[in-house]
Amino acid sequence: MLEQIKKIEEQIEKATAATKEDLENFRVGVVGRKGIIADLFSKMKEVAPEERKTFGQTVNALKNAAQEKFQELQTSLEDAQASDINHHDLTLPNVPNEMGTVHPITKVREEISRIFERVGFNISEGPEIEDDWHNFSALNFPPNHPAREMQDTFFLEKDPDIALRTHTSSVQVRVMENQKPPIRTLSPGRVYRNETISARAHCIFHQVEGLYIDKNVSFKDLKDTLYYFAKEFFGPNTKIRLRPSYFPFTEPSAELDVSCTVCSGKGCNICKYTGWVEIGGCGMVDPNVLKASGIDPEEYTGFAFGMGIERMTMLKYRINDLRLFTENDLRFLRQFSAL
């Protein structure tokens, strides 16, 4: 008999109730008037008189445990149903999805792309790991140019050289190799240089380069295109200035300045009281560069330019430290909401 009670006790302990029916079955079968506990009490007469006291106490304890268990099953079933109702109550306010933001570099890259697309440029992309030809040789870099040194460029392999691209001109070389003029293409993208990281320099940054090759493309076309871009991007009163310069891949070459967006050219600490801020460089594509990619420089001419996306973003949004772009501080990033 005691063994039977032990078994019943174990069963009660293990009982679960996932539904109202389960709970009702437990009530009827265990603690109800015709349940096992009542059944045990009715067996009292069969127990030897000297054992009745112990038997009674045991069954009583079992009855208490069973009732407690019933309460427990009832509460947990009610709780589960209540939370289920909360889950499906469509009249309750929604838990809003948090909106992500667009990284300022992405935002500016897209904005620049849209401006050039409006005057017929397409967008081209290419690999960030480049061979010597596309990053240097095809662009008329002499064999001993400093950019080819380990301290300036991240080389992954030597002889033959494989490196992280130092500019997106490599993308444009690929376009020239694979397409016939007229070519009007814009190559935005991430580039790498072995620089010490500071408020003004980083080893990873972004560039946008433009290339236009056709018959009779002139330096005036270059100036017009850059002037159009500067007004679209920085505002209608923006002026541009070209200063003579040198690049291996263009001849003649120039640095590109825009009138300071902060003081409108009057002079402030952003433009170091010159009224002008440099945003990139440009020039007419060197005949050697056209030749290297299989374009006849007697038939075609072209212009090209390159601009720093970080630089332009800092100017437009008055950001004074380049490191903010890669620190992932949400207080900074959340200030740039939409495209």
Ligand code: 2NL
């Ligand atoms: C700068 C200067 C420049 C180019 C990039 C280029 C590309 C080809 C041929 C010739 Cl395929 N030139 N790109 C030309 C002049 C300047 O970048 O300061 N960039 C941030």
